[in-house]
Every structure is written in C-alpha cells, then in structure tokens.
Amino acid sequence: DGxxxxxxxxxxxxxxxxxxxxxxxxxESFVALSDVDPTILHDIRYVTHHNFxxxxxxxxxxxxxxxxxxxxxxxxxxxxxxxxxxxxLKVYDCxxxxxxxxDFVRWAQQDGNxxxxxxxxxxxxxxxxxxxxxxxxxxxxxxxxxVDLTLVELPATPxxxxxxxxxxxxxxxxxxxxxxxxxxxxxxGFDCFDDTAxxxxxxxxxxxxxxxxxxxxxxxxxxxxxxxxxxxxFTLSDEPYPDTYxxxxxxxxxxxx
Ligand SMILES: C[C@@H](N)C(=O)N[C@H](C)C(=O)O
Ligand SMILES: [Zn+2]
Numbered sequence: 062d063g064x065x066x067x068x069x070x071x072x073x074x075x076x077x078x079x080x081x082x083x084x085x086x087x088x089e090s091f092v093a094l095s096d097v098d099p100t101i102l103h104d105i106r107y108v109t110h111h112n113f114x115x116x117x118x119x120x121x122x123x124x125x126x127x128x129x130x131x132x133x134x135x136x137x138x139x140x141x142x143x144x145x146x147x148x149x150l151k152v153y154d155c156x157x158x159x160x161x162x163x164d165f166v167r168w169a170q171q172d173g174n175x176x177x178x179x180x181x182x183x184x185x186x187x188x189x190x191x192x193x194x195x196x197x198x199x200x201x202x203x204x205x206x207x208v209d210l211t212l213v214e215l216p217a218t219p220x221x222x223x224x225x226x227x228x229x230x231x232x233x234x235x236x237x238x239x240x241x242x243x244x245x246x247x248x249x250g251f252d253c254f255d256d257t258a259x260x261x262x263x264x265x266x267x268x269x270x271x272x273x274x275x276x277x278x279x280x281x282x283x284x285x286x287x288x289x290x291x292x293x294x295f296t297l298s299d300e301p302y303p304d305t306y307x308x309x310x311x312x313x314x315x316x317x318x
Contacts, residue, residue, distance in 0.1 A: 084308075084309065085308070085309050085310070085315070086309055086315055086316075086317065087127065087156075087205075087307065087309050087315045087316055087317065088302075088307075089317050090129055090130050090131075090301065091127055091128065091129055091130070091156070091205060091315075091316060092127070092128065092129075092130050092133050092316070093125055093126065093127060093313070093316065094126035094127075094128055094133050094136060094152065094155060095125070095126065096133075097130070097133040097134065097136070097137055098133070098136060098137040098140050100140060100144070100149060101126075101136065101140050101149065101150045101151070101152060102149055102150065102151035102152070102213060102217060103124060103125075103126055103151070103152055104151055104152070104153055104220070104242075104251075105121070105124040105125065105126065105152070105153065105154065105155075105311075106153050106154065106251065106252070107121045107154060107157070107161065108121040108122070108123065108124045108311070109124075109223065110223060110225040111222075111223035111240070112177070112181075112252065113177050113181035113182065113252050113254065114164075114165070114168050114174075114177065115174070115176040115177040115225070118161045118164050118165070119160050119161055119163075119164040120157075120158035120160040120161035120164070120308075120310050120311060121158075121161060121310075121311045122310050122311055122312040123311060123312050123313060125155075125311055125312070125313065126152045126154075126155035126156075126208070127155055127156040127205070127311055127315065127316070128155050128156055128205055128206065128208065129205040129206050129297070129300070129301050129302065131206065131297060131299070131300075131301055132205065132206040132207075132208065132297045132300070135283045135284045135285065135297055136150065136152075136208065136283065138282075138283045138284075139279050139280055139282070139283035139285070142279045142282060142283065143212060143279055144215075146275070146279075147214060147215055148212040148213060148214055148215060148245070148275075149212070149213050149215055149217060150210050150211075150212065150213075151210060151211050151212070151213045151217075151243070151244065152208055152209065152210045153209040153210060153211070153251045153252070153293065154202060154208070154209040155202070155207075155208050155209075155311075156202060156203070156205045156307070156311065157200055157202030157203050157207075157311075158203065158307065158308045158309060158310060158311065159203050159306050159307065159308040160308055160310075161311075162197070162198065162199070162200050162202075162203060165196050166191070166198055168187075169187055169188065169190055169191055169196070175187060177229065179229040179230075179231065180229035180230060180231065180232050180239075180240065180250070181232055181250075181252055181253060181254060182195075182253075182254040182255070183231045183232075183255075184255055184256075185254055185255070190254055193254075193290075194290045195254040195290065195291070196254075199306055200306075201296045201300075203306040203307055203308070204300060204302045204303065204304075204305060204306060204307070205300075205301075205302055205307060206296060206297040206300035206301065206302065207294065207295065207296040207297075207300075208285075208294075208295055208296075209251065209252075209291075209293045209294050209295075210276075210293060210295070211242075211244040211245070211247055211251065211276065211293055212244065212245050212272065212275065212276050212279075213243050213244055213245065214243075214245055217243050218243045219243070220241055220242060220243050221241060223240065232249050232250035232252075232253030232255065233248070233249045233250075233253055233255050233257045233258075245272045246266075246268060246269055246272060247269060247272055247273055247276075247292055247293070248262070248265040248266070248269035248272075248273070248292070249292075251293055252293075258290070258291050258292060258293075259289060259290055259291075259292070260273050260274075260277060260287060260288075260289050260291075260292045261289065273292045276292070277292075280295045284297055284298050284299065285297055285298065286298050
C-alpha cells in the first residue's frame with residue numbers, strides 16, 4: 062500500500078477523504094490494543110445492544126480497541142500502574158469512526174427510539190445530549206487517541222451479558238442495583254448521561270470520588286487529559302492526529318499490521 066497525500070496508508074475507496082475525513086483503512090500507526098497489552102480487559106459496548114442507542118452502532122464490526130500506537134503504549138504504562146495497585150484497566154470504547162458519530166447524530170435527531178433512556182439518560186431529553194457535551198459531533202475518539210475506560214479490581218469477576226429488552230435500571234442507581242459491571246464503583250455506569258457522571262460531582266460518596274480520582278491520577282501519569290463531564294473519557298495530551306477525524310471501520314481488516 063502506498064502513502065496517501067493525507068499521510069494515511071492504504072487504498073482509497075468510495076466515500077473516503079471528504080474534507081478532513083479519511084480513507085477506509087487506518088494509517089500504519091494504528092494498532093489493536095490487545096496486541097500491545099493483552100492484559101487490558103475489553104467491554105466494547107457499541108458493537109452490542111447494551112449502549113444508549115440500544116443496538117450495534119454503524120461502523121463497529123468487531124469488539125476491538127483500535128488506537129494510535131502512541132496511545133496504546135501510554136495505556137500499557139497506565140496498566141502497569143493499575144496492576145501494581147491490584148486493578149486492571151477495562152476499555153469501553155476506543156477509536157470511533159466518523160460514520161459511528163454520524164449514526165449517533167441521526168439517532169439524536171429522530172423522534173422516538175428512546176428504548177434505553179431508563180438506563181442511560183433518565184433525567185435528560187435526548188435532544189440535549191449533544192448540546193450538554195455528553196456526545197460530540199466531532200469526537201476525539203475519531204482521532205484515535207481517546208479512550209473510555211474504568212478500573213476493575215483483580216481478580217476480575219465475570220459479568221453476565223445484557224439481554225435486549227430486559228428491564229432497565231437507572232445508571233446512577235447504587236452499584237449493586239444498576240446493570241452489573243465488574244468495574245469498581247464509579248458512582249454511575251459507563252455512558253450515564255447525567256450530572257452525577259461529572260468527575261468532580263459533589264453528589265457522590267467519598268469512596269466513589271476516591272475511585273474516580275485514582276483512575277484520573279493513573280491516566281494523568283500516563284499522559285492523558287480527563288474530560289470533567291464524564292469520568293470515563295480520556296485523551297492523550299500529545300495526540301499524533303489532533304485535527305484528523307478518521308472513518309475506517311472498527312475491524313482487524315482496517316489495520317495494516
Ligand atoms: C458518548 C461518550 N462515550 C463520549 O465519548 N462522549 C464524548 C463527549 C464524545 O463523544 O467524544
Ligand atoms: Zn469517550
């Protein structure tokens with residue numbers, strides 16, 4: 062494969078490289094996190110029905126965490142710090158193609174299809190999710206150096222799968238009442254679009270604050286900036302593609318290595 066003028070490698074195919082969007086293949090510098098650090102747990106929600114949309118999201122073809130190599134290496138360092146304290150990292154989302162972001166935008170604009178509201182955004186109308194900053198129309202995730210993640214105490218306990226259509230519980234309910242996640246108690250579940258998901262929310266217990274600050278400290282030491290609105294969202298400070306929004310599918314086939 063040659064190097065395209067935009068710095069990406071791989072063949073150009075239909076629909077690629079519109080404005081700042083890029084080819085259907087990842088640049089050579091993208092990797093699967095599991096190849097860099099096989100000990101980091103994966104719970105890739107957007108390839109499943111257990112997310113705020115309630116179905117697999119366009120562009121997610123496999124439960125993979127694709128990232129720039131720099132980000133994967135930084136996560137490997139963060140994982141060493143987590144392991145030394147008796148925890149492991151668990152990723153929920155990594156690279157997010159622009160087509161997936163566009164899927165979120167279309168979903169938010171449609172009336173109805175609020176089937177997951179009772180769990181993920183019980184106290185806010187879905188029309189407010191973008192303006193309030195819970196979801197971005199141009200997301201750092203599409204630049205390949207942003208990750209959504211938590212900490213799991215070792216040894217990790219297995220989790221049961223979500224069954225589509227099952228009764229839902231508010232994502233800010235007490236840890237033992239909301240959907241079971243082997244994460245330590247972060248006060249809310251992942252993608253809980255609510256004030257209480259703010260990292261420094263005053264409305265959480267001391268234990269939850271300590272847990273959030275532990276994750277933030279581990280990530281800061283590894284070179285990541287946090288996002289104060291969502292305790293789970295981090296971006297590599299020195300990201301290699303600060304202005305590029307990629308659009309290749311989340312699939313092994315997108316990688317050149
Ligand atoms: C949707 C949520 N997981 C997230 O990543 N939100 C930020 C704001 C984003 O979409 O970039
Ligand atoms: Zn995120």
